[in-house]
Amino acid sequence: MAIIEIRSLTKTFGKIQAVRGIDLTIEKGEIFGLLGPNGAGKTTTIGMLCTIVRPTSGQCIIAGFDIAKHPTQVRRKVGIVFQDPTLDTILTGRENLQLHARLYGIPSSVRNLWIEEMLELVDLRERADDLTKTYSGGMKRRLELARGLLHRPAVLFLDEPTLGLDPQTRARTWEYIRKMAQKEETTVVLTTHYMEEAEAMCNRIGIIDAGRIIALDTPENMIDTMGGDIVAIAAPEPPLDKIRSLPYVSQVKKAGDTIEITMKSAHLHLAELLSLIPAIISVEMRKPTLSDVFIKLTGRDIQVDAIENGESWVDSIARYRQRGK
């Protein structure tokens, strides 16, 4: 059953076409990853689906409601965790959830019960009555996840849920997301810069570039389109034409002293391949990853983006702290 149906959705800001026509169907219970370089239109797309940004044209139905015609009903059906923290720092963790429960019209008879359940799920019961300004980055993220799911939405949107967290906290945060998605049968739509995480978490991935979806498939199928394993060989004079003519080689790229060969079943053909190349300095073989798919499709390395983005995030925290003083 489709929970989200997007038809030719576009958004134009002045002269800039941020989203240039997206068609996408997301099934109930899916964990769907929306990946793309900075400025590709991810956040704008999510903004439109959450009814924060008004679409320029096109249509989108979420859980049976049209985002343009029935935004309030859509809002009741979706939960959102933003890229930057949006907790009320002068309230405690529990009070943040109480505020949210009232705003989302959760009946008072079940309000406290649901809040307790969520606090339990994200392991914050012991700290629930502390002000959220005393929380660590990971705890804040967990509380935001709990808040996003408190009203039992059909769809949870996560915009870079692990950006700026250390690797250990990131891993735990994903664990919580998976646990919650299973427990509540929630459809999760997320954006992330971390390719390994997207590969491990998502049932399906859409790669978005310049406002369009340019690839849509399972992570496994996407990696398969790379045409096999990647062998990187450093050698001074590789016989490129000979290598290209081998039947199992699908692509050869030369970068400086290194050639990168994409080939099927490298473990069977490696010996033959190496025998053709004189004076080999080093050999490296690996399976392609989603990052390789991403670079091939967009011509950009998302990890570099992540570092740039990470820095600006740290900067904004520094500014935030200064202002607080």
Place this chain on the structure above:
Amino acid sequence: MNSDFIQRELLGISAVWWREFKVFWREKSRIVSSFVQPMMWLFLFGSGIGASISVGDVNYRDYIYPGILTMSVIFGSVFFGLYIIWDRKLDVLKAVLIAPVTRISIFFGKVIGGCTDVLMQVLILFAFSFLFPSVNPWGIPLALLILLITSIALVSLGLALGSLLESLEGFQVISSFLIFPLFFLSGALFPVDERLPSWLQAMVKINPLSYTVDGVRGALLGIHTYPFYIDLGIITLFAGTMLALGSILFSRMK
């Protein structure tokens, strides 16, 4: 659908109000300073000037008591409203604005929250009214009503300005060019009569807050220029206009 809609919106309004109330009690320093400042006006400024001046047969400190109550309401209300600039900067408001509650309800929740804060401050000041011998305690309910309506107007005004402004730099400008003139031109600190230069008289007359001061002074001290229905009428009109303006601007806020 209709009664469900109304119920949800009312719950939304009460949620925003509840939040403001929690924050008010948590920020003890704000409560203390909101009480200390008017007291300094009354006892340091009022007693100082009062040593050489009295108005009719009322001593100066008692005379400005209604004016200082109004001052408390002006500063408390407008600053409360302007505080949303800060909330927006820190993204506190973002999670509230995406809730399935109309903007108007969030706006009303904020207005009620702000008026509650301000009324609490006013009640603290009323608790000390026994220090001002000319004040008639039976006038307090009417004074409270007038101050409440004024607070509705000014919280709305603050929220309206807060929705327009992007940065905290505008804060100083509003403070110097709006709040202080509103206060000084309200007759809070001096009687408005023919002894004033005519330009000053005219400016006081067009300031809606002059009618708050006149009404409160009438209720507490029995000294007033206009009948109560004029005072109440003008500030109610002012509050209605500001509520409308505020809800429009708040709804359009990005």
